[in-house]
Amino acid sequence: MKNILEINNVTKFYKNSVKALENVDLNIKEGEIFALLGPNGAGKSTLINSICGIVNFNTGTIKINNMDIVKNYRTTRKITGIVPQELNLESFETVWNNVNYSRGLFGKKPDHNYIEKLLKQLSLWDKKDNKIKELSGGMKRRVLIAKALSHQPKLLFLDEPTASVDVELRKDMWDVVKKLNEDGVTIILTTHYIEEAEELSDRVAVINDGKIILVDEKDKLIKKLGEKTIKIELFEPIEKINGNLSKYNFTLDQTNKIISHTYNLNSNTTDITELLNDVKKDGYEIKDINTEQSSLEEIFIKLIKENNNELVRN
């Protein structure tokens, strides 16, 4: 699949000499959902704002559909939409006027049928004549999405799309994002919520201190960096660890009936077969077995910690 977005060696300094982005390289494939993860101040919003033309970057190039975003800003911006992190809206304007205004800004002639369809899709149609100030936070977030989609972009940036929204609404938003992607929109989202990236994205990048420290497919990342834990539940508790089981570094729960053994999927041997055999050899009957895989959140925290330690050492 071809790249819709290519970022090469982009660096951004703010006026107070704070380096917000450092030699960022990133390619986004057409049609994917890409999650950009990172702690506060990592550079996620700066990167998105640089791509969308909201802030100027200092060095490097950014191309959308193989066109430089500075030289060909008219063409590239026409196919780009952004949903900002903050609920930045004209409070005294109606939903209808707000969305049509955005479409006009992006150089598209009025299309009331499309806007009507869009508002219906986002469950905003019955609020079209309401002023923004009369809407709930969740509704405002939907208006921002409607505004970003008003000019039918091919590439959509969602900057913390579910920040400060309740769990139910977050799930609704996820459905909206999935639907947009099914309709052919490439989506790049920044998020604090790892479960959001886990639920939605095809690929993930981790950014810390202005640098991209990792880019990979989400599933591969979980597999590559993830640890698994096997939990073996026994019928009878283990009185004392001796015999064959003494060579393993496992933990027991309070009842002494559940053995937890952690292993890495990438290692050559996981010891599972041997462990199960040894449990049997030592005379214990197995009641149940289940495995748990480390979440993206655990992987993310691990990566950031490692990166921060490296920064301190340097």
Next chain:
Amino acid sequence: MNWFGIKAIYIHEMERFRRTLFQSLASPIITTSLYFVVFGSAIGSRITEIDGINYGSYIVPGMIMLTILTQSISNASFAFYFPRFTNTIYEILAAPLSSFEIVLGFVGAAASKSLIIGCVIILTANFFVDVRIDHPLLMMFFLILTSITFALFGFIIGMYAEGFEGLQIIPILVITPLVFLGGSFYSINMLPEFWQKISLLNPVLYLISGFRYSFYEVSDVSLFTSTLTILTILIGCIIFITYTFSKGYRIKD
């Protein structure tokens, strides 16, 4: 050119004007009426004529200019500062709009509002005094050019203002005194020679003088100098805005 984009900004701004139509028009009408009561009736009863023109009629161009200048500046500065304040500016910056198109949308709307208010003041003045316009085209030329120029000036204030108070500083501390001292309510020929020379340093004097010429064919300075002054301010504002936009100052950090 992104005409739909320019139109979107223009209509969005004019819609704000429509929403606050009463406040937008009531204030200049009441102020104009008060000026006529104070200057026209109270002071005018002691100054019958200036350059052969009835005093009440003589001050009409100055009053229109005072309103046009202050309204153009406040409309444009507020219009551009407000989206900066609410952060809705992100959408304009992310849109396929050139700096020129952004300015055209905002300044066009601010100048249009001022022109509407200017015309309302001319109508209001007619209720108090006889208003004669000897050169209507020249009057419109000055009215439009002044509205655009000072809307550009307001746009600059909107770009640089740190807060709502910042929007008021230049109009209150600079523009209003310059208009009052620029011959709005008198001819500089009435001043001692020293103050006449000082008055010639005031650019607003040239605007009022040229504008008054279009009404009554009387002026303190030549029509050419007046036209040159307004064009110089206009070009200065355009250069300043172009430079500021090219640096992304205060807008694109």
